[in-house]
Amino acid sequence: MEKVVEMQDVSMNYHSLGGETQAIKSLSFDILDGEFVSIVGPSGCGKSTLLSLISGILKPSKGRILIKNEEVKGPSKNIGYMLQKDHLFEWRTIIKNVIIGLEIQCTLNKESYKSAEKLLKEYGLYEFKNHYPKQLSGGMRQRAALIRTLTANPDLLLLDEPFSALDYQTRLAISEEIWLIIKKEKKTAILVTHDISEAISMSDRVIVLTKRPAEIKSVYDIILTCENKTPITCREAPEFRYYFNSIWKELDVHV
Amino acid sequence: MYDKTNFSQEHINYIKSHKSFKRAVSFTRIIIFITIFFVWEIAANLQWIDPFIMSQPSRMLKTVITLSKDGSLFLHTGVTLYETIVGFVLGTVFGTIIAIVLWWSNFLAKVLDPYLVVLNALPKTALGPVILVWIGGTTKSIIVMALLVSIIVTIISVYSGFSNCDEDKIKLLKTFGANKRQILKLVVLPSNIPAIISALKINVGLSLVGVIVGEFLVSKEGLGFLIIYGGQVFKMDMVMMSVIILAIAAALLYLSVLWIEKKVTKMM
Numbered sequence: 001m002e003k004v005v006e007m008q009d010v011s012m013n014y015h016s017l018g019g020e021t022q023a024i025k026s027l028s029f030d031i032l033d034g035e036f037v038s039i040v041g042p043s044g045c046g047k048s049t050l051l052s053l054i055s056g057i058l059k060p061s062k063g064r065i066l067i068k069n070e071e072v073k074g075p076s077k078n079i080g081y082m083l084q085k086d087h088l089f090e091w092r093t094i095i096k097n098v099i100i101g102l103e104i105q106c107t108l109n110k111e112s113y114k115s116a117e118k119l120l121k122e123y124g125l126y127e128f129k130n131h132y133p134k135q136l137s138g139g140m141r142q143r144a145a146l147i148r149t150l151t152a153n154p155d156l157l158l159l160d161e162p163f164s165a166l167d168y169q170t171r172l173a174i175s176e177e178i179w180l181i182i183k184k185e186k187k188t189a190i191l192v193t194h195d196i197s198e199a200i201s202m203s204d205r206v207i208v209l210t211k212r213p214a215e216i217k218s219v220y221d222i223i224l225t226c227e228n229k230t231p232i233t234c235r236e237a238p239e240f241r242y243y244f245n246s247i248w249k250e251l252d253v254h255v
Numbered sequence: 256m257y258d259k260t261n262f263s264q265e266h267i268n269y270i271k272s273h274k275s276f277k278r279a280v281s282f283t284r285i286i287i288f289i290t291i292f293f294v295w296e297i298a299a300n301l302q303w304i305d306p307f308i309m310s311q312p313s314r315m316l317k318t319v320i321t322l323s324k325d326g327s328l329f330l331h332t333g334v335t336l337y338e339t340i341v342g343f344v345l346g347t348v349f350g351t352i353i354a355i356v357l358w359w360s361n362f363l364a365k366v367l368d369p370y371l372v373v374l375n376a377l378p379k380t381a382l383g384p385v386i387l388v389w390i391g392g393t394t395k396s397i398i399v400m401a402l403l404v405s406i407i408v409t410i411i412s413v414y415s416g417f418s419n420c421d422e423d424k425i426k427l428l429k430t431f432g433a434n435k436r437q438i439l440k441l442v443v444l445p446s447n448i449p450a451i452i453s454a455l456k457i458n459v460g461l462s463l464v465g466v467i468v469g470e471f472l473v474s475k476e477g478l479g480f481l482i483i484y485g486g487q488v489f490k491m492d493m494v495m496m497s498v499i500i501l502a503i504a505a506a507l508l509y510l511s512v513l514w515i516e517k518k519v520t521k522m523m
Contacts, residue, residue, distance in 0.1 A: 055430050074432070081430035083423055091445050100441065101431040152431060 041209030342401025350409025397469030416450030
């Protein structure tokens with residue numbers, strides 16, 4: 001299968017007047033087309049930095065990042081980024097929020113507007129297209145945020161703890177929904193999370209990082225036996241506990 | 256939305272007590288207002304206070320009527336209102352533009368910071384005589400006074416709103432490849448409309464200060480001129496009347512800004 005992301009010996013240092021912090025240390029991994037990969041690690045280990053590097057907002061101190069065989073030199077249309085909160089703009093209607101990426105990339109035309117409407121229709125937000133974000137529930141807002149990301153038609157989705165601002169029930173429901181959308185749209189996705197169950201239930205592969213400076217501690221190929229695989233049914237697979245326990249041990253949490 | 260016939264007794268009582276509280280507040284306000292003017296009038300009539308120095312509501316009313324007859328009252332009030340409105344609109348617009356420039360260039364913002372702090376602390380009215388000499392005794396210098404008084408506060412408060420804009424929202428736009436101009440247009444400006452409107456609210460009061468001081472100095476027309484002129488020739492009726500008209504004008508200006516705020520927040 002084609003490689004979508006290639007991380008080649010990537011390091012990242014942060015500078016402040018107080019000194020230098022190494023956030024990421026010679027990280028290398030590949031992500032294949034259509035894969036769903038989760039990255040877990042102790043809090044503050046540089047997971048979000050990793051996504052910022054892949055998206056091109058930050059430049060690595062050392063090493064190269066290739067997306068579809070092209071080196072990342074800045075934000076690209078190929079990548080969609082989802083943040084912790086939905087960050088829908090309260091002063092814009094849902095449809096206006098959804099097309100903001102098109103507006104920025106100057107690709108807003110009749111055709112792209114239609115395709116944005118089509119996505120809203122498909123995922124049950126069409127009736128709300130002229131509503132303002134505050135009129136929507138938390139789950140619907142997160143869905144609108146995903147559609148905003150999808151509208152720019154990226155090949156790769158970066159999910160930076162996109163469910164952590166939601167309460168537990170909504171979180172389960174929305175992660176299921178968003179997983180289904182991502183699979184249906186056949187997107188490659190990288191999910192950063194601190195929730196081990198979420199990582200196992202959604203991904204094909206889980207990468208465990210060490211404490212800062214982040215290095216790869218281990219990689220798990222998640223193979224679960226369950227019918228009709230979706231994140232919620234996955235949680236009932238017999239192997240789930242095994243993965244959970246070993247990743248938990250790897251993270252080596254001391255309170 | 257609600258079925259009004261179906262309220263429980265408890266809810267009806269709640270609404271009743273809320274309404275009667277509001278009524279009591281308005282009633283007391285009016286009573287205080289009437290009492291002040293009534294006592295003032297009586298005290299002057301009974302010679303408890305000297306109406307020549309303290310003036311008196313009925314004498315103020317007479318002044319209103321005489322000055323209305325020759326139209327000069329409307330001229331002076333109109334001039335003051337015009338200067339104030341031009342002053343605070345210009346103050347808000349230029350202040351916001353300068354705040355945008357500072358947001359754009361972090362270097363410039365850092366360089367100008369101490370100057371802004373000192374200018375903010377300086378009573379701008381102290382510059383009145385300078386402006387008068389530079390620009391001349393015209394409406395122009397009064398407007399410049401009003402502008403000066405309001406612009407620094409606007410720059411500081413709007414700029415701090417700009418720099419406190421949610422970093423993650425900016426990051427989101429950056430992931431789409433937004434440039435600085437797009438970030439300004441799509442998130443920094445719209446999310447700071449409330450900050451700009453609150454600057455507008457502060458500026459109504461500040462511009463009036465600038466305008467009145469300016470009219471004191473220029474002494475040609477306007478309510479400030481009536482006050483200073485009345486004071487010099489001991490026409491306290493004229494002074495007091497002008498102050499009260501000024502209070503009404505200030506309240507009306509403030510209410511119209513509130514109205515604009517309501518319209519804008521509704522639109523958003």
